[in-house]
Amino acid sequence: MNCNKAQELISQYIDNELSAQSVSELLKHFEECDKCKQDYIMLKNIKTVLSKAPKKELSSDFTASVMNKIKSENVKKDDNVVMLGSFFNSFKKKLVMAAGFLFIVASSSFFFMHETGINKQNSENYASAGMEYYFGYNSYYDSDDIDDDDYEEYISMFC
């Protein structure tokens, strides 16, 4: 067993979560490696310190206080609570909003181009950049497989 593997197992050994076989291998490693043995002792001591952390009793009227708050504030049962999935739900909402915003910006740009009278040639220049995606070719002029109707349809999207 090397030190990296031993370090991984120390934490589980402290928690009594290792198999007998792994424990045996780890103890054998400790005989050969003082550094890992020292780390084990220190981590075990830290765990013991934490396990002896001071505790505090709740006040005897805790339950009554919570119930009074619920009644006096007329607390409504609602959905406003932080759950693990809420971040992702919130993220989805933001993603949809961002997509909507981009769509509006993109639509507005094309509308603006159309309204400001960009000529067909310029539009073709803009359009050629997207031809690879639309037709699967780098340029209209590179392919004999695209007929004029397809091209006109494609260009019509831009002007």
Next chain:
Amino acid sequence: MEDRELIEKIIQGQEDLFSIIIDKYKNKVFSIIYSFCGQTSDCEDIAQNVFIKIFKALPKFKFESEFSTWMYRIVINETITISKKKKHNVLPLDINNSEDEEKSNLIDFLKSNDNTERELMQKETQKMVQEALGKLKDNYKMVLTLRDIEDYSYEEIAKMMDASVENVKIWIFRARNRLKEILTEGGNLK
């Protein structure tokens, strides 16, 4: 009365029954909050707010898991969220400013295999380890709180944090090593 039956009745309007839920879980919930929040004086207020959150969220409980599992997820998330908001109230980490001799003594002490439990409970040792714990990232701090202070099993922690047991093992391993680094090197490591 089982939790399931109680929750159904509370949702249907018998809200006074929520006091039974509070009585059943309040000590464990408060203990987690108290341990996680660095034993600050306002832990009881936080616990009250957490129970109010649970009450408000009851209609969202789908009875697909144990009520306690669902409830502890709220407890953990709310505790971390509230703790972040109240960070200024938590005891500041003072390890960097601790006297070198004191720090050195602590490290020697923690490296020794001859300590009695009584010695490990000494107030100064507790304070320095607790302060180092307070400097961990929230999820690392939470897994160590649940494992080492509250003594929950890996499986219980996995359910409470909505994670796999393997992830919990990795978090605990990393959290302990980070805690060791903070204690031995003053917490300056990234």
